[in-house]
Amino acid sequence: MTEDLRRAARAAADLAVDHLAGIEARPVWQPMTETARTWLGDQPLPDRGRPLDDLLAEIEARVLPYPMGNGHPRFFGWVNSPPEPAGVLVEPIAAAMNPSCAGGDHAAVALERSVVRWLAGLVGYPGPPGGGLLTSGASVATIASLAAARHRAAASDGWDVRADGLAGRPPFVLYVSAEGHSCLRKAAELLGIGARGVRVVPADREFRMDPSALRAELARDRADGLRPFCIAATAGTVNSGAIDPLDLLADIAAEQDLWLHVDGAYGALGILDPAIAPRFAGLERADAVVLDPHKWLGVPVDCGCLLVREPAGLREAFSLVPSYLRDDSADPGGHGAPRGHPVPRWPGPPRDADGPGWFSEYGPEQTRPFRALRAWATMAHLGRSGIAGLVTRAVGLARDLAGMVDRADDLERLAPAVTSIVAFRYRPPGRTDGQLDAVNQAIPPAVQRRGRAFLTGTRLAGREALRACLIHPGTTSGDLAILLDEVRAAGEAFNPYP
Ligand SMILES: Cc1ncc(COP(=O)(O)O)c(C=O)c1O
Numbered sequence: 494m495t496e497d498l499r500r501a502a503r504a505a506a507d508l509a510v511d512h513l514a515g516i517e518a519r520p521v522w523q524p525m526t527e528t529a530r531t532w533l534g535d536q537p538l539p540d541r542g543r544p545l546d547d548l549l550a551e552i553e554a555r556v557l558p559y560p561m562g563n564g565h566p567r568f569f570g571w572v573n574s575p576p577e578p579a580g581v582l583v584e585p586i587a588a589a590m591n592p593s594c595a596g597g598d599h600a601a602v603a604l605e606r607s608v609v610r611w612l613a614g615l616v617g618y619p620g621p622p623g624g625g626l627l628t629s630g631a632s633v634a635t636i637a638s639l640a641a642a643r644h645r646a647a648a649s650d651g652w653d654v655r656a657d658g659l660a661g662r663p664p665f666v667l668y669v670s671a672e673g674h675s676c677l678r679k680a681a682e683l684l685g686i687g688a689r690g691v692r693v694v695p696a697d698r699e700f701r702m703d704p705s706a707l708r709a710e711l712a713r714d715r716a717d718g719l720r721p722f723c724i725a726a727t728a729g730t731v732n733s734g735a736i737d738p739l740d741l742l743a744d745i746a747a748e749q750d751l752w753l754h755v756d757g758a759y760g761a762l763g764i765l766d767p768a769i770a771p772r773f774a775g776l777e778r779a780d781a782v783v784l785d786p787h788k789w790l791g792v793p794v795d796c797g798c799l800l801v802r803e804p805a806g807l808r809e810a811f812s813l814v815p816s817y818l819r820d821d822s823a824d825p826g827g828h829g830a831p832r833g834h835p836v837p838r839w840p841g842p843p844r845d846a847d848g849p850g851w852f853s854e855y856g857p858e859q860t861r862p863f864r865a866l867r868a869w870a871t872m873a874h875l876g877r878s879g880i881a882g883l884v885t886r887a888v889g890l891a892r893d894l895a896g897m898v899d900r901a902d903d904l905e906r907l908a909p910a911v912t913s914i915v916a917f918r919y920r921p922p923g924r925t926d927g928q929l930d931a932v933n934q935a936i937p938p939a940v941q942r943r944g945r946a947f948l949t950g951t952r953l954a955g956r957e958a959l960r961a962c963l964i965h966p967g968t969t970s971g972d973l974a975i976l977l978d979e980v981r982a983a984g985e986a987f988n989p990y991p
Contacts, residue, residue, distance in 0.1 A: 501545035502585065508549060509581060512557050513564065516575075517967075520944030522562035529555055562947045566968040569961035569976060570941075570949040572731060572759045577791035579874035580867040584793060587863040594627075594861040596851025605852065605865035609798065611872055615880065616761045616784060617777050618800045625800035626852050627864040631758030631783045632676040634799035637807065637856040638781035639667065639680045639723060642752030644810035646722035649750070655810070659685045663720040668692045668710060670702035670737060672730040674756055690719075699909050700735035700953070702726060707745060723752040728776055729760010732951045732960060733907075734891075734914030736760060739775030747778075755779040758797070759962075762789045763912045765881040766888045772911065789884060789913075789964050792871045796864045804855065812854035883966045887913040891963050894973045903981065907953050913963040916953055919984040926956070932987045933957035939983035946972075946979045 525533070532555055563573035592601040609625045628634040643665060647654035652662065659665070665686045669677045671693050681691045692714065695706045711721050724746050726737040739755060746753035755761070755776055761784040764773040776782060782800045786792035801807050853859045872880065895910035898917045908916040918933045934957045937950040951958050961976060 497545060501549060504546070504549050505585075508553055508557070512560075513576075513578065513581070516560075516564045517566065519565075521565040521567050521947045522941055523559065523944055524942065525559050529559060533559075562941075563965075565947070566965045567946040567972045567975060568965060569963065570937075570947045572785075572788050572962050572964065574788055574791045574964045575967070576793040577871040577874065579870040580791065580793040583866045583870040587866040590863060590866075592863055593859075594863060594865070595853035595859055601863045601865060602852065604869055608865045608868045608872070609800070612784060612786065612798050612868075613800050615877070616757065616764050616782065616800075617773075618779075618782050619777060619802070622804070623800060623802050624804040625798060626855050627786075627861075627868065628797040628799055628856060628858070629795045630787065630797035631674070631756065631785045632679065632797075633857065634758075634783040634797045635676045635725075635754070635756065636680045636683060637799050637811070638752075638754050638783060638801070639677075639684055639686075639725075640857075641781065641801065641807045641810040642723040642754065643684055643686070645752060645806055646720065648809075650720070663718055664690055665723075666690050666692050666714050666719045666721045667723045667725060668694055668707055668721065668751075669725045670694050670700075670727060670730075671696045672700045672702075672732055672735060673725055673727055674731050674758065676758075677725050677756070696735070699911075700730060700733045702737040702742065704738055704741040704745060707742070711745070711749060721749065721751055723754055725754045725756060726779075727760075728755050728757040728773055728782075729763055729912050729914075731759060732914075732953055732958075733916040734760060734763075734910070734912035734962075735908065736763070736769075736772045736911060739773065739779070741775070743775040743778035746780075752781070753779045755782045758783055758785040759788050759914075760912045762880070762884050763888065766885040768885075769888060769911060786868050786871070789887070790868075790871060790880065791883075791964075791966070792864075792868045795862075796868050799856070807855045808850060811856055812850065814850070814854060884913075886966065887963045887968075890968060890970070890973065891915050891961075893970060894961060894963065894976075897973060897977060901977070903984075904977070907956065907958045914960055915963070916951070916958045916960045918956065918958055919980055921984065930957040932984055933959060935987045936980055936983045939986065940979045943979060943983065946976045948976065948980070 562568045564575045592599055594601050594605055596602060605627055610620055613620055644654055667681050667686055667690060669691060678688055678691050682688055692710050694702050694710055697703045714721055724742055726739055726742045728736050743753055761782060764770050780802050784798050786796040786798060787794045852861060891910045891913040894915045895906055898904045898906045903921045904917055905920040906917045918929060919936060920929060934950060936959060937948050940946055940948045948959055948961055951960050
């Protein structure tokens with residue numbers, strides 16, 4: 494078996510490297526043939542196991558030809574980066590070790606502490622006693638943050654939401670901007686707050702949460718007997734990359750004793766570009782910051798991260814360890830670790846709020862994968878300056894694209910290009926608003942089918958928009974010109990206008 498695996502593993506490494514090396518020469522994305530779709534989606538489980546070499550041959554023939562497209566430098570869709578090669582390199586090693594990072598005394602758990610500390614350091618979030626953990630992505634990190642917020646608010650009103658549930662209590666209200674990500678509402682629904690408990694605060698003309706509108710909503714809700722508990726700000730909205738006025742929102746949260754959640758899933762790393770860093774002022778005051786290393790940083794999926802000011806509060810919201818296993822002290826030997834080994838700690842020197850216990854006590858996941866290895870390899874390989882360089886480069890390219898749009902007669906920018914997302918639309922002269930919506934809705938799928946670039950759309954201020962997210966380190970100015978050519982070609986081919 495060992496020799497079979499060694500031979501096949503070398504072949505698998507070749508496949509992976511050839512795939513990465515050949516991406517630029519292939520279409521960004523191509524539709525699956527019906528045969529491929531049927532093989533991929535409808536195959537029966539074989540009765541007898543198949544040799545490793547056969548599996549690799551099928552992956553080469555039937556899986557690799559149909560990627561999502563995000564490895565290609567002309568993929569501008571959603572927020573999906575290419576994998577950073579160091580992260581790809583270590584994936585088989587993480588799988589070979591196959592630990593559960595629920596907790597315990599082993600390398601994977603210890604490495605996660607460094608990775609979380611590095612991430613906090615990159616975005617300027619205060620370290621110990623603050624801490625955090627890796628998650629599958631921002632959606633799960635958001636659930637954990639809002640659960641801690643809900644728990645803290647209930648406790649400060651003198652009750653225990655974990656024991657009592659929400660029935661019979663004043664309804665909680667979460668404040669999100671009109672540009673907040675859908676994962677916030679999903680989390681609120683899951684946590685029993687309900688979509689009706691999600692107050693959508695209007696955004697200003699630059700798609701940032703409007704603090705005076707927020708104050709008005711808070712006052713109205715309090716007068717109605719509701720229980721505001723959390724402001725969810727965004728540092729880099731998914732639609733246009735806007736950054737909410739974090740400092741002003743932090744003032745309101747402090748005045749009104751509300752949990753400040755900052756969704757930096759996509760944009761938090763933007764703080765590394767000195768040209769836009771001042772816009773992130775206030776992020777360091779948040780109770781929780783969510784960021785996604787599997788976005789701008791390029792850590793292979795999945796890898797999200799939740800940073801919290803008070804890990805003890807997060808543990809209060811999630812810890813469900815039988816009392817015979819729980820260990821709140823720094824005594825050696827807790828949780829089945831061999832005697833004489835320290836209890837797992839949060840980054841930095843031991844402190845009271847430093848977070849004893851297992852990672853599984855700080856979120857919804859029990860068995861947790863070895864995400865830290867791919868995140869560690871990515872960051873260690875790039876280094877701080879490499880990470881800052883890729884962020885700054887992407888922000889600069891977004892500025893260039895915005896300029897190209899602004900100079901074109903048949904294109905119109907729909908939002909400021911603050912981070913690395915450019916929202917715009919195709920706007921040939923003489924079309925009505927309805928016609929413009931129709932053509933701009935049709936452009937993304939048409940561009941995708943053409944295979945030279947990949948772009949997705951959205952709605953901004955009631956209009957159909959195209960949005961290009963620039964997070965591929967290999968994207969060039971030439972790629973931007975091709976993207977705009979493709980938009981025009983798809984737009985001109987759209988027929989008939991309604
Ligand atoms: C601003 C923002 N928040 C949250 C999310 C959700 O992140 P995930 O898909 O990692 O759960 C995204 C995903 O694109 C996002 O852009």
